[in-house]
Amino acid sequence: MTAAKKTLNLDGIPVCPGLTYGEARVVYSWEQTIEERDIAESDIKNEITRFEKAVGEALKEIKKWRDSAGRNIGGPVARIFESQIMIASDTEFLKNVISKIKETGKNAEYVYSREVEKTISPLRHSKDNYMRQMAADIEGVSSRIIRRLTGQSVRHIGPAAQDYIYVGQQFTPAEVMSLHERKVKAIVTTSGGANSHMALIARSLLIPTVVGVPQADIKIKTGDRLIIDGDKGTVIVRPTQQQWNDVRKKKARVTAKQILKLDDLPYFPPKTADNIEIDVAANINLPGPIDDVLAERRVGIGLYRTEFIYLQNGKFPSEDKQFEIYDAVAKRYYPRPITIRTFDLGSDKYYQKDNSIKENNPALGWRGIRAAFDMPAVFKSQLRAIMRASARKNVKILLPMIADIVELKKALRIIKKAAGELQKEKIEFDHDIKIGIMIEVPSAAVTAHELAKKVSFFSIGSNDLAQYTLAADRDNQKLAKIFNPLHPAVIHLIKNALDAARENSIPVTVCGEMSGDVLTIPLLIGMGVKQLSMNPSKLFGACRLIPRINYSDTTDIAKKVLRMKTLRQVEAFLLDYNMALK
């Protein structure tokens, strides 16, 4: 057996947790030998055009990755690419390069790389992490431009194969995005720290990552089997057959858990660094294998979207059938609370074959509670089914799309009527069942002080609230820069709802995308949100984040954000806070 085949144990800095295994693909460093050439005077003009074209193409590429980051991770992370765009398009710097090309008569890549080196070299030797990070940012951009000039259009990451573990000295944020598209299993690098931009993006995308593994790109060869432990920061290179079989078995047995990575959580519910427990709950659509994992970890359900029961069957199931479904869920999660939201279907989902209710703007149309009022029998049978499942006293009712007090009172009357019927029929249910409303229509957020007097809790649907407040369709890619729940207008509406809730001593849950966004969580906690309910895939990231934040800092964060005037300020501020976390 040759030395190269020996098992190696390498240590690095854990960046994004998760245990995974796979085949290595080593991406060699992008250091290129840059030729120094003399350009004939008659060709200088062409050389400058060639340079400008390379810059333009690189810019276009970075913008593409910025948009992709915006879609996949969210605005704040996309901001990382904004500073890269600025670096690539620095007019002063480019002018200087062009005049140096004229002056020296040398080729563009040579002149450009020398000028970049002058900028980077003091940063690279700085003791400060953030300064070194800046050197990495500049390198990521400049190497992209240089590659265009030398004819290598992109760094050779290898054929577009999926499911590999990528190993290299360093990856740029754009490269991490591209690896994510290839469903990379894990990332290992020799350089970088836990707070580098690359690390932040890998964490947001939940890619198990270990950085700072000395000589990883030399010790690991393409094709080697690797076992990566993103919690401990360890890499096993060429594991023994026994180790390999063990990790594969472990993975095979717990697929659902692995998706959620809940097994890797230190504890649940999470507590902040200063020991304040944060109520983190899950949003679920349909009962399934995921319930076993969540229930076992005693995760509550902050939002159970019942419309999927309709969508699955293409019709409203009978009261008894619904009762069976809700009761099973309530039993499964007992004693943890579950919040069941009544059908929130739009005309785009109802009776898909029926054109008579076709609308131009389904989001602004006949949906949620509005549709429920028009189908009183359906609505009441669902309310009865939910109440019948509440006998264990762990069920709450949540009403979608309530716009004002009139609608709320009407819904409450129907609930009262359903309760009266059940009582008459001597059917057991929770007589103190808590009833709450979604705050997702701006009119409800504005009049929250009236609404708070009549309900037991609020649940903020940040996506819809943002879409309605900003008049921007959340699914329209062209509006991706406009649609953002962190817009100060949306934050002020949320604050209004929170103030109303506080005055009436009722708790508030946030159940939109915001609650699972690691950049937004500190803000929501600081604003006084009592429960964060999120897509199960976000639980892991949230539970890893919370122990790193100080509850006492979050009030300052909220105060500061509430004074900000632009979305950009809010995003940048939250991004900086996140990056500064230990």
Next chain:
Amino acid sequence: MIEKTATVINRLGMHARPSAMFVSYASRYKSEIFIEKAGIKVNGKSIMGIMSLAAEKGSELIISANGEDEKEALKTLVELVESGFGELKNL
């Protein structure tokens, strides 16, 4: 031309985002803007120039402006640096 000294107070120093912020503010003015740190002077409208200063927390910067709107420009930019670029202090 007028100039003023400002101290970098935000914990992370002039990293990528504050540098970008400085440039976007500076670029709003017609005046020429320069930043000098420890004898090295760079164009205040160039992110590469500012980044090359590696201005960590505590760095003293001499900001200078030259042009028709120099007063306004200098005031804004000094305030930007001294407000810590809107970052949370002491965290």
